[in-house]
Ligand SMILES: Nc1ncnc2c1ncn2[C@@H]1O[C@H](COP(=O)(O)OP(=O)(O)OP(=O)(O)O)[C@@H](O)[C@H]1O
């Protein structure tokens with residue numbers, strides 16, 4: 659199993675949309691078995707996949723339980739090949755509890771729990787909160803690859819240096835195989851000069867950047883209300899094409 663952490667300290671850059679759709683495309687278009695982990699107390703990935711509730715165990719339990727039975731925590735989604743571990747506000751308390759628990763290692767809890775899923779899944783995608791907290795650190799320690807969605811605006815670079823430092827530190831201290839695959843531009847408007855120039859400027863920086871940009875589409879928001887991945891909601895819209903290209907670009911790396 660390959661684990662991909664989708665992360666950016668900035669909010670609203672399409673981390674969740676990208677996690678859900680990359681996960682769905684890996685399963686639906688490539689036939690892989692995919693586990694999506696919602697690692698954000700907002701629970702947006704769980705909501706989009708119609709599994710947000712408080713009656714089932716989720717990411718919070720991976721953080722706090724000593725002997726997690728992953729089978730009890732994973733839920734099937736409505737989409738073949740795509741399973742989910744959900745999150746809700748319980749993750750807030752769970753993260754605080756972990757920080758107070760000096761008995762067990764705090765940063766390797768995802769990694770340890772995911773060992774149970776190694777044979778069952780081809781890919782694990784982790785949708786992270788716009789933050790560096792103990793569960794996002796867990797997500798970096800458990801990951802093989804890091805993908806960073808970015809939007810082009812005046813604040814696009816905010817937090818990127820800090821994120822890069824966190825990735826480098828995690829690599830050095832706990833996860834030598836961690837790979838920063840690159841940033842990819844989301845909500846891209848190719849008719850807008852600022853977006854075009856912003857993308858070119860991004861390529862001159864020290865961060866790796868994917869060729870594929872995810873175009874902005876009016877279909878995206880309604881797809882979330884419909885609780886459907888974009889490929890099913892609107893297979894012909896620009897973002898459907900682009901997410902498929904992004905997955906292909908990633909798989910070729
Ligand atoms: N390609 C796109 N075209 C149009 N709208 C988009 C696109 N991608 C994302 N959006 C919209 O941008 C908003 C933010 O997306 P999303 O929730 O995935 O961001 P996020 O980075 O996960 O946010 P947060 O930091 O709050 O977790 C949503 O309303 C979503 O519908």
Ligand SMILES: [Mg+2]
Pocket residue numbers: 673674675698702786787
């Ligand atoms: Mg999100």
